[in-house]
Amino acid sequence: MDKNYCDCDENNENNEKKVKDFINSLEHQGCIVQEGELRYIDILKYCSEGLVNSALGNNAGAPYALALVPPSPNQESDIEFITEGVPYKLRPDEAIVLIGKTPPKAYYYSFRSFLFFVKNKIGKYYSDNSTVGNDKTGKYHMIFGSLGDTINNYTIKTENTPDRILGYPYDSSTIIITTADQYINHQIRKTLINSGFSSDIMNNDNIPKDLVNMGLEKGKDTFAILMRASIWENKDIGQAYLDNLDKYWHVLRITPKKPIQPEHPWPIPTLKMRETCKTEFNLLPHARYDLNYLRYKILEKYDSEEYEAIDLRTNIWVMESFEAIMMDVNVLGESRDALYLKTNNFQLTSDDDFIITYGVNHTKTGNAVYYNSSFYGAKKLNGVSVIYSPDCEGSANEFFPKDSEVSDNYYVYKMARKGDGNCTAIIPYSTGNPKGSCYGVNNYQEAFIGFRLYLNQETLVGPAPYNVIWDQAILFRKKKSTQHQIIKNEA
Known part of the structure; x- marks a missing residue:
């Protein structure tokens, strides 16, 4: 059970002792405790290697980690995704407990459990690319829907922010408890306190039992716990943390040897309100004029006889997770902390093509802690x-x-094959990419722009889609008659 923390000080040794006491106490109570791990997942790498057929709309440049949870004792083999332990099934009387240290300083981080893969519905068509499993395990398809509001750096209880007192929620001890039943949660908390942990650093990651189909049998729902982060203050420190998650975290699966019949399931939660009285339409009453003027000036700078300017259409990318669960739709790990928008599809047809994205400064209006524009295949x-x-x-x-x-x-941001100023994102190629094919997108491949707005500063949840003025994009495509040579990369 020993872990060699990167900064092995007296506090870490004390925490390790508490973890051992916690495990010993649970075992004396008649529980089986198994340890998994929290692992950084580079989804573009797995996608490039053909281990998964989709990068799931990854937030480019923002790392993800998944809890790899061992199977329940005596559980038969089940479906896998990416690696063993992802996803996992859960009995209603089991618990997953994460004990560790929060990420180093970043604009954003969060933890949340998700409904991951669910059984295919009888009589409904699912494409082969969207399903996993076989006749033994059963056939499943992905929902990847959040099971409630997230635990993020603005709401988490840590040693530095006990009981959510304002403070520094980074590099700080914390505990995350995932259960489907209030009694099980109470027992876990009681044992943690008796082992020396403070209740002020304990966070509930509840599974609303009536919204899911729990159990270990064939066809039961599967789950995943996801950690995500965005914009490290120090990239090297952030990457070192990701590369050593096993030294910072314990992931414990707790199973009563004698099954308990849960009688107090967590209710389906009332989710935080996204809407506020302060919309960007109110805050920027001249935005229609300003944005029209801005578009005109963008065209004045970039449009010419050599280029065709094509306005792309923006719309909502994914629905909210609770709706997705009801509608049986994959929402790609949607977080309630964000609003997701996207353009219609387009193609780059030469290396001279580029995209300009523009819109409202959502941080200044208070509708985001940060926002971004991403290029997708x-x-x-x-x-x-x-x-x-x-x-x-x-x-x-x-x-x-x-x-x-x-x-x-x-x-105003620019996306192009070549650099042009500080606010230009370079679009890499897929073919010949040294990192892997999914780290780039070729010309003549379908692409789109995705927009994310993270955390309204008042509600601390993603902004309401109609409270903000949607981001826009213009594709500038080199006219073929002006191109000296067109190199068409194979799709």
């Missing part, structure tokens, strides 16, 4: 290039008159 849903809002403050200034009072209300 449509077939694999692989995010390969991204621009984050903190890196492009003042990016719209050049398009407005000098000393304009409104320019900071907006942004």
Whole structure:
């Protein structure tokens, strides 16, 4: 059970002792305790290697980690995705407990359990690419829907932010308890406290039992616990944390030897309200004029006889997870902390083509802690290039008159094959990419732009889709008659 923490100090040794006491106490109570791990998952790598057929709309540049949970004792083999332990099934009387240290400073991090794969419905068609399993395990398809609001760096209880007191929620001890029953949760908390842990650092990651189909048998639902992070203050420190998650976290599966009949399931939660009275339409009453002016200035700078300017259409990308569970739809790990928008599909037809994304500065209006624009391959849903809002403050200034009072209300980003200024995201190729094919997108492959807005600063949940002014994009496509040579990469 010993772990060699990177910063082995007295506090870490004390925590390790508490973990051992916690496990010993559970075993004396008649529980089987198995340890898994929290592992950084580079989904583009797995997709490039053909281990998965989709990158699941990854937030480019934002790392993910999954809890690898061992099977329940005496459980038969079951479906796998990416690696063993993902996903997992759960009895209603079992618990998953994560004990560890939160990520280093970042704009955002979160933890949440998801409904991952569910049994195929009788009489409903599912494409072979969207299903996993076989006759022995049963056939499943992905939902990847969040089971409630997230535990994030603004709401988490840690040693530095006990009982959610404002403070520094980074590099701080915390505990996350996943259960489907309030009594099981109570017993876990009681044992943790008796082992020396403070209740002030314990966070509930509840599974609403009536929304899922729990159990270990063939056809029962599967789950996953996901950690995600965005925009490290120090990239090297952030990557070192990701590379050593096993030294910072215990992932424990707790199973009563004698099954308990749960009598107090967690109810389906009332989710945080996304809507506020302060919409961007109210806050920026001249936005229609400003955005039309901004578009005109973008065309004035970039449009020419050599280019065709094509306005892309923006719409909502994924529905909310509870709706997805009811509608039997894959929402790709949707988090309630974000609003997801996307453009219609398009193709780059030459290396000279590029995209300009523009819109409202959502952090200034208070509707986001950060926002970004990402370039995706449509077939694999692989995010390969991204621009984050903190890196492009003042990016719209050049398009407005000098000393304009409104320019900071907006942004302008560019996505291209070649660099052009600080706010340009480079679009890599798929063919010949040294990292792997899914780290890039070729010309003549279907693509789209995805937009994310993370955390309304008042509600601390993703903004309501109609409270914000949607981001926009223009494709500038080199006219074929002006191209000296067109190199068409194989799709």
